[in-house]
Amino acid sequence: GGANVGTVRTMKTRRTKLPVPKPQNADNGLWSLLYKNIGKDLSKVSMPVTINEPLNMLQRLCEELEYSELIDKAAETKDAMERMVHIAAFAVSGYASSYYRAGHKPFNPLLGETYECIREDKGFRFIAEQVQHHPPISACFVEGQSFTFWQDIRMKTKFWGKSMEIMPVGLVHLQVADSHYVWNKVTTCVHNLFSNNQRWADQYGEMKIEDINHKITCKLTFVKASYWSDKKHEVYGSVLDAAGNSVHHLMGKWTEGIYCGPVASTARCVWRPGQMPEDYELYYGFSRYAMQLNELDPDEADKLPITDTRFRPDQRLLENGDIAAAEAAKAALEQHQRERRKKREERGEEYYPQWFRKVFDAKGEENWVYNSRYWETREKIGFKKYKFPEKLW
Ligand code: PIF
Numbered sequence: 050g051g052a053n054v055g056t057v058r059t060m061k062t063r064r065t066k067l068p069v070p071k072p073q074n075a076d077n078g079l080w081s082l083l084y085k086n087i088g089k090d091l092s093k094v095s096m097p098v099t100i101n102e103p104l105n106m107l108q109r110l111c112e113e114l115e116y117s118e119l120i121d122k123a124a125e126t127k128d129a130m131e132r133m134v135h136i137a138a139f140a141v142s143g144y145a146s147s148y149y150r151a152g153h154k155p156f157n158p159l160l161g162e163t164y165e166c167i168r169e170d171k172g173f174r175f176i177a178e179q180v181q182h183h184p185p186i187s188a189c190f191v192e193g194q195s196f197t198f199w200q201d202i203r204m205k206t207k208f209w210g211k212s213m214e215i216m217p218v219g220l221v222h223l224q225v226a227d228s229h230y231v232w233n234k235v236t237t238c239v240h241n242l243f244s245n246n247q248r249w250a251d252q253y254g255e256m257k258i259e260d261i262n263h264k265i266t267c268k269l270t271f272v273k274a275s276y277w278s279d280k281k282h283e284v285y286g287s288v289l290d291a292a293g294n295s296v297h298h299l300m301g302k303w304t305e306g307i308y309c310g311p312v313a314s315t316a317r318c319v320w321r322p323g324q325m326p327e328d329y330e331l332y333y334g335f336s337r338y339a340m341q342l343n344e345l346d347p348d349e350a351d352k353l354p355i356t357d358t359r360f361r362p363d364q365r366l367l368e369n370g371d372i373a374a375a376e377a378a379k380a381a382l383e384q385h386q387r388e389r390r391k392k393r394e395e396r397g398e399e400y401y402p403q404w405f406r407k408v409f410d411a412k413g414e415e416n417w418v419y420n421s422r423y424w425e426t427r428e429k430i431g432f433k434k435y436k437f438p439e440k441l442w
Contacts, residue, residue: 063341069370070331080243102333103368105156107164107177113143124195138320144303145322149334151250164358180402188405190419196225201417232258264291354432
């Protein structure tokens with residue numbers, strides 16, 4: 050059943066900008082830091098806060114739902130082949146924001162950090178938790194009026210000197226109408242890593258979206274940019290029926306939009322990204338939707354658990370432009386986390402996340418599923434009375 054997100058709070062006007070523009074800081078020493086750690090697993094190196102944007106990985110997962118109206122459209126579509134067209138556009142739409150965001154990385158959430166997002170206007174509620182620290186794993190679960198969406202994400206990274214490849218591991222799940230979709234994510238490559246102004250991101254590889262209930266698949270190719278071709282940001286592919294016949298062709302760019310049709314000249318537009326806000330360059334390249342994600346609504350604050358990212362001090366300090374304090378707070382939080390880990394190890398305790406649990410699928414792959422307690426606890430007990438096993442800050 051769909052989530053009853055409408056009754057949770059009354060609609061507010063959300064902020065349109067961050068409190069201050071990003072401070073202009075000089076060289077952040079990223080090059081010497083990476084050079085010192087050559088050959089090491091970079092996820093185990095503490096990075097300077099200046100390469101972060103004031104959003105974390107949990108909020109980035111929520112950002113993938115910016116164009117959730119495509120799922121609502123799919124839900125109204127009776128024809129399962131046509132429904133796949135909207136879902137494919139949705140899967141591509143999650144990459145649009147990355148075009149403006151290559152300059153920074155999201156915060157790495159602390160183990161046990163959570164993030165909720167209630168969007169009565171979009172008709173969904175989102176919950177995510179950092180379920181593992183090394184290697185980092187973020188899990189999320191979303192209930193919409195017409196759908197259920199979940200994923201857990203883990204990255205493999207490859208450092209190439211001037212660039213870095215990020216290969217997400219794990220699958221995205223989406224249930225809409227009588228379809229259950231599963232798909233993988235493509236590789237992200239951040240180029241010109243050491244040039245603060247010329248860093249750019251590419252997305253490439255094959256994405257396979259399956260409607261397991263109807264045996265319909267959509268194969269999409271994200272074309273790798275190259276010096277010799279002008280095929281930057283291109284995506285193409287087709288929707289195949291159970292017999293493997295191609296029924297719809299898809300083409301476009303993850304930065305500009307997706308079109309469907311037998312031939313390009315008559316293709317119809319399925320999705321186009323929204324306009325960027327004024328002065329977005331000054332605000333980390335955030336879209337309107339991204340600007341809202343870390344907003345702390347004073348009327349909602351006492352309903353949130355203390356583990357919610359909106360209370361994380363270093364991220365808030367960065368958002369407010371206080372770099373020195375953010376840097377110090379990040380170091381202190383990380384140190385505190387190391388001490389908690391050490392204590393658990395000394396006691397021989399295993400760590401269990403609060404809202405997700407690990408299950409193994411038929412192929413023996415690890416999956417993180419929502420235990421359905423978060424919203425129930427929020428409504429019935431309230432997080433003020435809920436006892437968290439550890440204090441994150
Ligand atoms: C810290 O995370 P950082 C380290 O993990 C550190 O080892 C740990 O201490 P511990 C700290 O507690 C952590 O806070 C390091 C690393 C994190 C990711 C996944 O935030 C990749 O300081 C995300 O960062 C990239 O970051 C996604 O890994 C991009 O968060 C879309 O690997 C990196 C840096 C990647 C550089 C990319 C530059 C792009 C501009 O003692 O507990 O181990």
